[in-house]
Amino acid sequence: MSDDTQQRIKDTVDANSVVLFMKGSPLFPQCGFSSRAVAILNHLGADFESVDVLQDQAVRQGIKSFSDWPTIPQLYVQGEFVGGSDIMMEMYESGELAELLKAKGLVS
Amino acid sequence: MPMPAAEIEALIREGIPDAQVEITDLAGDGDHYAARVVSESFRGKTRVAQQRAVYAALGERVGGELHALQLTTAAPVKE
Numbered sequence: 087m088s089d090d091t092q093q094r095i096k097d098t099v100d101a102n103s104v105v106l107f108m109k110g111s112p113l114f115p116q117c118g119f120s121s122r123a124v125a126i127l128n129h130l131g132a133d134f135e136s137v138d139v140l141q142d143q144a145v146r147q148g149i150k151s152f153s154d155w156p157t158i159p160q161l162y163v164q165g166e167f168v169g170g171s172d173i174m175m176e177m178y179e180s181g182e183l184a185e186l187l188k189a190k191g192l193v194s
Numbered sequence: 195m196p197m198p199a200a201e202i203e204a205l206i207r208e209g210i211p212d213a214q215v216e217i218t219d220l221a222g223d224g225d226h227y228a229a230r231v232v233s234e235s236f237r238g239k240t241r242v243a244q245q246r247a248v249y250a251a252l253g254e255r256v257g258g259e260l261h262a263l264q265l266t267t268a269a270p271v272k273e
Contacts, residue, residue: 119262155242156249156256157263172265173241 091148099162103192104134107149108159112136119171123159126178131193164190196224197260202252206231209251220264228264237269244268 099105104127110116112124127134139146139158150156153167161168163186168174177183187193199217206215206229213233220226229248236244244267249256256263 150257154246167242169242169245173245176241176266 088144088148091144092152095145095148095152098135098137099165102135103164103190104132104187105162106134106136106159107139107145107162108136109138109140111138116140117158119157120159123161123171123174126174126183127161130178130184130187132187133192163187163192197255198224199227202227202229202260202263205253205255206248206251210235210247214270220262226262227260228266230266230268232268232270234270236267239269241267 106112106120106123106127108115108117108120108123110120112128115121115124124136137145139149146158149158149160153160155167155170157170159171159174161170161174168183168186169177174183177186184193199219203215203217206213210231210233212235213231216230218228220228231244231248233247235247239247245265248265248267252260252263
């Protein structure tokens with residue numbers, strides 16, 4: 087695991103308020119879990135940056151150690167790891183995800 | 195590489211002895227599962243911490259052999 091990749095990941099999550107590491111792109115998700123994560127963010131009207139891990143093997147592995155989380159997608163809000171698609175779904179259904187984004191001024 | 199539900203359950207219980215584990219085979223292919231894990235040890239922990247505990251119990255199998263696992267975790271509801 088190169089420190090270089092860890093630094094790149096860190097720069098990405100620090101530079102963007104909402105970042106989704108996913109398989110594929112928001113328009114063409116390559117996995118059901120990633121697709122669900124995109125749908126949730128779109129539904130909440132969140133403006134987010136996405137990183138397609140399929141395009142970058144170093145990030146695909148690196149993101150797992152970065153967050154100590156073995157699966158993708160992964161959502162970061164203002165540099166903090168929020169969770170994977172199951173947690174996003176739970177937080178979406180309970181209204182917590184909308185609250186979190188509102189509290190940080192990321193959705194109106 | 196499919197993995198039987200009983201094996202997933204056993205691995206989770208090994209890591210979290212008091213866990214109540216409910217596994218649903220979503221596609222009938224031994225490859226796509228939903229697991230609900232309830233444990234007293236989850237009380238007061240964030241969802242991320244709860245799921246990390248389950249992933250830790252499953253170890254290296256997640257993402258490899260175990261391709262797709264929908265996971266929900268909770269502490270038991272107090273009567």
